[in-house]
Amino acid sequence: MHTTVGIIGGGPSGLLLARLLHNAGIDSVVLERKDRAYVEQRQRAGILEQATVDVLRAAGAGARLDAEGMPHDGIELRFDGRAHRVDFPDLTGGRRVWVYAQTEVVKDLIALQLAEGGPLLFDAEVHAVEGADTDRPLIRYTHDGSEQALTCDYVVGCDGFHGVARDALPDSVRTTYERTYPYSWLGILADAPPVYDELIYAHSERGFALASMRSPSVSRLYLQVPNGTDPADWSDERIWDELDARFALHGNPGWRLKRGPVTAKAVLPMRSHVIEPMRHGRLFLAGDAAHIVPPTGAKGLNLAATDVIVLARAFTRLKETGSTELLDAYSDTCLRRVWRAEHFSYFMTTTLHTDPAQSPFETRLQLSQLERVATSRHAAAELAENYTGLPLDGTL
Numbered sequence: 001m002h003t004t005v006g007i008i009g010g011g012p013s014g015l016l017l018a019r020l021l022h023n024a025g026i027d028s029v030v031l032e033r034k035d036r037a038y039v040e041q042r043q044r045a046g047i048l049e050q051a052t053v054d055v056l057r058a059a060g061a062g063a064r065l066d067a068e069g070m071p072h073d074g075i076e077l078r079f080d081g082r083a084h085r086v087d088f089p090d091l092t093g094g095r096r097v098w099v100y101a102q103t104e105v106v107k108d109l110i111a112l113q114l115a116e117g118g119p120l121l122f123d124a125e126v127h128a129v130e131g132a133d134t135d136r137p138l139i140r141y142t143h144d145g146s147e148q149a150l151t152c153d154y155v156v157g158c159d160g161f162h163g164v165a166r167d168a169l170p171d172s173v174r175t176t177y178e179r180t181y182p183y184s185w186l187g188i189l190a191d192a193p194p195v196y197d198e199l200i201y202a203h204s205e206r207g208f209a210l211a212s213m214r215s216p217s218v219s220r221l222y223l224q225v226p227n228g229t230d231p232a233d234w235s236d237e238r239i240w241d242e243l244d245a246r247f248a249l250h251g252n253p254g255w256r257l258k259r260g261p262v263t264a265k266a267v268l269p270m271r272s273h274v275i276e277p278m279r280h281g282r283l284f285l286a287g288d289a290a291h292i293v294p295p296t297g298a299k300g301l302n303l304a305a306t307d308v309i310v311l312a313r314a315f316t317r318l319k320e321t322g323s324t325e326l327l328d329a330y331s332d333t334c335l336r337r338v339w340r341a342e343h344f345s346y347f348m349t350t351t352l353h354t355d356p357a358q359s360p361f362e363t364r365l366q367l368s369q370l371e372r373v374a375t376s377r378h379a380a381a382e383l384a385e386n387y388t389g390l391p392l393d394g395t396l
Contacts (some may be wrong), residue, residue, distance in 0.1 A: 002151045003150065010032025011158060016056070019059045022315040024319065026319055036110065051392050052389070080203075086380050091385070099303070100255070155282060189220055193216060204284065230267075268295065274335075344387075
């Protein structure tokens, strides 16, 4: 089998790329190692930037998002027992974000791909990418119990941090930048209505906490915990009590979350990771295959979407004009945005979390920075502009 673009990974970035290529009249094949049920239930991000929403709509994948997604016009910062709201539209000229779970984005894109697009193969385990530096790269994979090969004009690795695509970049051309943080998140899903209609980010001496949501009846909540924490050590009651303690307000001592059954519980490590370049020959990396950000800045899914938007435009230019100019610029174009998002995610993470080795001096610096956001329109606008997403025209 041969295709123009072989896409490894049937997550949101691979599926969105396939959709954008289909709309541009460019054929592709998507290879996903898991089955459909697993992919559609995989819990990941839940915040969509304005630009991501705009592209999903333009691609024909916005109907259910518009019907069920929850637009948010700000976030609340809690620190030193106080609350401060950051108003996104006021600070960014009208931009906002949407709460719409990655699982739902994936369901929408899978349905479109199966109905209208090119081949989407589940349970297709990719073993290797060969000949990335030739004009006919090859993907070796197993499907339906037999080893198969897909030849391509180009290969795009959307298969994540543990996928095989990134390993196809020779060590001699690859540079890795990374940081591991000294804490993790204990994340839960709960059948409980959100206590507030926007996200709450809390800095406290006890550690960071985040109140998010998946729907008007399902809350998504996070607690900073030590690395190596076993979720089984945290009872539901202990989780709720700790969340209430970290979100506490001096002026409203009776403030409490709405409690309900905890339906899922997991510990998420925190890391920053970037591979340069994001291209080798005719192999391109996108999303977590190339970069990972800590989730505090809500950038992961949106960065992956931006990668494939840039790539789809480049393939469209190639088809229409024969020019490889945009393809050749892909890595540099994406890395400018990647490093901006890495810095913002680092800022949000280190400002809001309590390092186990942190001194009182460093805590006062964090509180000073949060106070700056609460009292300076310029500082608040910087946060809002980064959170809602930078323009797709290449400006930063």
